[in-house]
Amino acid sequence: MTSTATRAAAGISSGRRSVSRLALGLLGSAVVLGVVCVLSLAVGNKYVPPGDVWNALVHPGTSYADTVIASRIPRTVLGLLVGAALAVAGGIMQGLTRNPLADPGLFGVNTGAAAAIVSATAVGWGGATSVWVALPGAFAAVVVVYLIGSGRGPATPVRLVLAGVVVSALLAAYIQAITLSLPAVFDAYRFWVIGSLAGRNPHLILDVLPFIVVGLALALALSGSLNALALGDDTARALGAHVGRTRLLGALATTLLCAAATAAVGPISFVGLAVPHIVRSVTGADHRWLLPYCVVAGPALLLAADILGRIIVSPGELMVGVVTAFIGGPILVLAVRRMRAGA
Amino acid sequence: MSVTALRAGDWLSLPVRPRSVIIACALAVGIIVVAVLSLTLGRLGIALGDLAPAILGQSTGPDAIVFEVLRGPRLTVGIAAGAAFGASGALFQTVTRNPLGSPDVIGLTSGAAAGAAAFGLLWTGILPLPAGALVGALAAMALVWLGTGRGFSSPARMLLVGIGVSAMALAFVQYVITRVGLQQATVLASFLSGSLASRTWGDAVIIWVSVAVLLPCALLTSRRLQLMEMGDEQADALGARSGATRGWVVLIAIGLATAGVSVAGPVAFIALTAPQIARRLTRSAGPNLVLSALMGAWLLALADLLTQQSPFAVQLPVGVLTAVIGGIYLGYLLVAQWKKGTV
Amino acid sequence: MEASASPGGHGGQPRSRLAALGLRLAYDHRVVVPDLSVEIPDGGFTIIVGPNACGKSTLLKALSRTLKPEAGTVLLEGAPIDTYRSKAVARQLAMLPQSPIAPESITVRDLVARGRYPHQGLLRQWTSADEVAVTGALESTASTELADRYVAELSGGQRQRVWIAMVLAQQADLLLLDEPTTFLDIAHQYEVLELCSRLHAEGRTLVAVLHDLNQAARYATNLVVMKAGRIVAEGDPREVLTAELVEDVFGLPCVIIPDPEAGTPLVVAKVPA
Numbered sequence: 028m029t030s031t032a033t034r035a036a037a038g039i040s041s042g043r044r045s046v047s048r049l050a051l052g053l054l055g056s057a058v059v060l061g062v063v064c065v066l067s068l069a070v071g072n073k074y075v076p077p078g079d080v081w082n083a084l085v086h087p088g089t090s091y092a093d094t095v096i097a098s099r100i101p102r103t104v105l106g107l108l109v110g111a112a113l114a115v116a117g118g119i120m121q122g123l124t125r126n127p128l129a130d131p132g133l134f135g136v137n138t139g140a141a142a143a144i145v146s147a148t149a150v151g152w153g154g155a156t157s158v159w160v161a162l163p164g165a166f167a168a169v170v171v172v173y174l175i176g177s178g179r180g181p182a183t184p185v186r187l188v189l190a191g192v193v194v195s196a197l198l199a200a201y202i203q204a205i206t207l208s209l210p211a212v213f214d215a216y217r218f219w220v221i222g223s224l225a226g227r228n229p230h231l232i233l234d235v236l237p238f239i240v241v242g243l244a245l246a247l248a249l250s251g252s253l254n255a256l257a258l259g260d261d262t263a264r265a266l267g268a269h270v271g272r273t274r275l276l277g278a279l280a281t282t283l284l285c286a287a288a289t290a291a292v293g294p295i296s297f298v299g300l301a302v303p304h305i306v307r308s309v310t311g312a313d314h315r316w317l318l319p320y321c322v323v324a325g326p327a328l329l330l331a332a333d334i335l336g337r338i339i340v341s342p343g344e345l346m347v348g349v350v351t352a353f354i355g356g357p358i359l360v361l362a363v364r365r366m367r368a369g370a
Numbered sequence: 371m372s373v374t375a376l377r378a379g380d381w382l383s384l385p386v387r388p389r390s391v392i393i394a395c396a397l398a399v400g401i402i403v404v405a406v407l408s409l410t411l412g413r414l415g416i417a418l419g420d421l422a423p424a425i426l427g428q429s430t431g432p433d434a435i436v437f438e439v440l441r442g443p444r445l446t447v448g449i450a451a452g453a454a455f456g457a458s459g460a461l462f463q464t465v466t467r468n469p470l471g472s473p474d475v476i477g478l479t480s481g482a483a484a485g486a487a488a489f490g491l492l493w494t495g496i497l498p499l500p501a502g503a504l505v506g507a508l509a510a511m512a513l514v515w516l517g518t519g520r521g522f523s524s525p526a527r528m529l530l531v532g533i534g535v536s537a538m539a540l541a542f543v544q545y546v547i548t549r550v551g552l553q554q555a556t557v558l559a560s561f562l563s564g565s566l567a568s569r570t571w572g573d574a575v576i577i578w579v580s581v582a583v584l585l586p587c588a589l590l591t592s593r594r595l596q597l598m599e600m601g602d603e604q605a606d607a608l609g610a611r612s613g614a615t616r617g618w619v620v621l622i623a624i625g626l627a628t629a630g631v632s633v634a635g636p637v638a639f640i641a642l643t644a645p646q647i648a649r650r651l652t653r654s655a656g657p658n659l660v661l662s663a664l665m666g667a668w669l670l671a672l673a674d675l676l677t678q679q680s681p682f683a684v685q686l687p688v689g690v691l692t693a694v695i696g697g698i699y700l701g702y703l704l705v706a707q708w709k710k711g712t713v
Numbered sequence: 714m715e716a717s718a719s720p721g722g723h724g725g726q727p728r729s730r731l732a733a734l735g736l737r738l739a740y741d742h743r744v745v746v747p748d749l750s751v752e753i754p755d756g757g758f759t760i761i762v763g764p765n766a767c768g769k770s771t772l773l774k775a776l777s778r779t780l781k782p783e784a785g786t787v788l789l790e791g792a793p794i795d796t797y798r799s800k801a802v803a804r805q806l807a808m809l810p811q812s813p814i815a816p817e818s819i820t821v822r823d824l825v826a827r828g829r830y831p832h833q834g835l836l837r838q839w840t841s842a843d844e845v846a847v848t849g850a851l852e853s854t855a856s857t858e859l860a861d862r863y864v865a866e867l868s869g870g871q872r873q874r875v876w877i878a879m880v881l882a883q884q885a886d887l888l889l890l891d892e893p894t895t896f897l898d899i900a901h902q903y904e905v906l907e908l909c910s911r912l913h914a915e916g917r918t919l920v921a922v923l924h925d926l927n928q929a930a931r932y933a934t935n936l937v938v939m940k941a942g943r944i945v946a947e948g949d950p951r952e953v954l955t956a957e958l959v960e961d962v963f964g965l966p967c968v969i970i971p972d973p974e975a976g977t978p979l980v981v982a983k984v985p986a
Contacts, residue, residue, distance in 0.1 A: 175704070192470070192700070193697050194697075196638070196697040196700070197693070197701075200691075200694045203559075203687070207556070208686065213555070214552050217544070217559070218548055220544055221545060348544070349542070352537045352542075353541065356534035356535065357534070359530060359534035360517040363518065363519070363527050363531050375838075381837070382836050383837050383838060383839050383840050384836075384838050593838070599816035600813055600815070601813055602779075603774070604808075604813050604814070607779055607803065607807065608803050608827070608828065608883070609798075609800035609801075609803035610830065654820075655817060655819035655823060
């Protein structure tokens with residue numbers, strides 16, 4: 028991937044978005060994320076003032092407040108990891124398909140992971156919701172989508188999306204068949220299928236961490252190529268980018284990130300679609316800024332949604348998957364209304 | 371080599387396509403065959419000789435129950451609902467000029483699901499589900515109408531807003547499924563896959579009347595739809611008033627799909643695949659409304675027959691089967707188109 | 714069942730059946746044509762030319778009533794075009810837009826047959842008159858052997874002929890064509906233009922938008938030159954097309970010489986100094 032291509036393609040976003048302003052913005056967003064994290068530890072059934080939060084983190088003790096904080100640490104960390112993973116996966120997917128409204132689940136990744144988890148539960152596998160089950164399922168789904176999409180000729184974005192529709196539909200039918208035939212599986216599945224940061228096994232964090240880290244690193248490394256890809260396959264090739272390889276690696280990164288995220292917290296909608304979309308209005312289409320912003324903005328949105336879920340139906344809790352759907356839906360509608368006419 | 375026409379003096383002349391007529395007759399025969407099989411097969415099946423009396427209400431004993439309660443209503447509902455879905459899909463695909471157009475993608479079926487879930491939450495039992503589906507579908511369409519900012523005039527916007535409405539509806543449904551007991555959750559999930567179980571003659575009346583009213587309305591627009599296939603400008607130039615026609619067609623399509631969804635739940639894929647298969651068989655352009663309806667009726671009745679006679683211990687909802695059939699067919703369709711190079 | 718005829722008809726043939734008065738045309742409040750009036754001479758072959766985005770296609774769409782003007786009127790037979798029922802207009806005026814969409818798996822015959830819609834009713838959907846019109850249209854465009862083939866399989870030139878056949882099947886006297894030659898190779902471009910010339914010779918009034926100045930000069934009886942939404946010149950190409958005009962409208966320094974074959978003006982770009 029030559030630097031010419033990167034620079035040429037980054038011409039998309041030059042102009043009033045100077046590097047220093049973008050860097051400042053990123054820093055600012057990181058600060059916002061920090062605040063959200065503190066809130067995530069502070070807010071809930073028992074409100075803990077931020078001062079005590081700091082104390083509890085730095086000098087962990089055994090007071091009631093400390094245990095409450097300790098119980099919220101896993102969900103906050105999960106929110107950080109999963110939010111970053113989903114947002115970046117969405118950014119890649121939107122770059123790969125050249126569609127600003129693409130969702131990382133388009134290639135069947137989430138359904139594949141879910142199908143694998145359901146199958147494992149059905150056969151009574153103890154560690155059914157582990158990343159070691161979700162990941163092969165997600166990969167298998169993406170591979171099938173790629174095979175169908177590459178039937179005869181190159182795997183263009185349109186073909187991959189359509190193939191993704193087919194595979195997702197078949198897998199969804201499979202999941203329905205299993206869950207409706209086996210009540211025990213259904214009972215477990217119906218709670219898992221709504222993404223939630225709560226009630227998850229903290230060991231999952233260590234399991235998914237390597238996958239998410241590798242996925243994020245791969246994604247950031249692909250930024251330049253994704254910029255070139257945005258100009259169309261032929262132009263990208265003319266600029267020296269490897270279109271096929273970029274698509275493959277991009278799909279790999281998306282799969283790793285989505286599978287890990289789904290395995291950890293269940294399927295969460297709209298973060299992958301909405302966050303890159305919103306971030307793009309600030310950073311422009313340059314992936315070298317878009318993706319890092321996603322790493323910060325994704326968790327901010329997800330944790331904010333989680334906090335909201337704790338507040339809205341207090342003393343109960345609304346799962347974050349439900350909240351993101353009800354935030355993302357209206358965001359999408361607003362985006363549609365602002366679309367230029369003739370669309 | 372000229373166009374065959376049905377003529378009556380000077381005041382009537384209708385073009386007739388021999389191939390389409392033959393296929394329509396074949397489908398009608400196919401529906402009858404499937405109907406007979408549905409009533410006669412299996413442990414509880416009515417013997418062929420006793421079929422006529424049972425249908426005419428002259429028999430007593432087990433045959434009467436099998437026809438009156440168990441299989442009769444579900445068969446008649448299935449045929450009409452399938453026709454409604456098939457016609458609705460044909461209308462959507464023609465008016466959006468997109469082979470993937472269907473009432474599912476604009477949020478209608480998920481809205482129905484959410485409505486059913488809401489009613490199921492408020493009132494226990496099976497009865498409220500179809501009513502809820504009706505209310506939910508209408509509510510979803512109202513949201514889409516408001517959300518696009520310009521009503522139903524732009525299918526592309528309807529699609530995007532539909533995605534948002536779908537996501538919210540589905541999140542709501544999933545949430546409800548976690549809030550109710552396992553028993554009720556299973557019933558709800560079953561309905562939400564599209565099920566013909568426990569249908570009543572009342573349901574049959576609803577759907578047959580809806581189809582009898584709406585299908586002729588749709589047929590009145592079919593010539594203008596044919597012209598709209600060539601683009602709005604060309605259609606307007608020929609005098610077809612594409613804007614007004616589009617509005618009517620969308621309303622009729624929504625009406626048909628809503629009727630179908632309220633009696634059968636969100637059955638997957640019939641609206642998507644029936645028109646495509648019909649078109650492939652007749653090898654002709656145009657909305658092919660009657661054939662899509664017949665194909666939809668046959669597919670749904672067949673799928674229900676297979677569901678009832680399947681060797682699995684638990685009867686799966688018919689929607690699972692239609693999703694599998696539909697998914698496979700869609701995959702084949704895409705691969706075939708790619709080999710031809712038309713995607 | 715015939716729609717309203719032209720109201721207020723006075724004796725004598727109007728010089729221009731199709732005219733526009735004070736047109737203001739816009740797409741979503743973006744004004745393309747601020748104020749334009751034009752009369753299309755009957756029995757002529759009017760060709761509209763101009764640089765990109767000058768509003769020529771927009772004007773054609775307004776003339777065919779597929780685009781509603783923000784202000785001003787289009788007159789057909791002396792009456793505002795929107796007082797007619799759409800089908801009635803389609804019986805007098807036919808338009809071929811720039812990129813018509815051919816539905817999947819449609820045969821040539823079926824496509825041409827769709828042009829008969831303005832003459833058909835609910836009960837009379839395929840009369841012998843329709844039959845005759847379609848056969849005639851296919852013959853006029855030399856597409857009779859293509860009748861049972863799928864439109865998608867045809868070459869660019871053949872497809873364009875078939876679209877013109879569909880427009881002919883409408884049996885309208887006024888034909889509006891939006892860039893009928895744009896995606897064709899050079900031989901097919903002239904094939905289509907010769908076909909148009911023949912249709913014109915048979916008595917029809919044609920209005921076409923063309924990109925190529927030289928083709929326009931060769932075939933037009935009435936050349937309309939537009940720039941930025943206004944008509945800057947109108948009339949016989951031999952009188953209208955001057956080097957000054959071309960330089961002013963298109964920004965191209967040139968010389969005009971007589972076409973060695975047709976005698977019409979030929980624009981030759983100057984070599985930059």
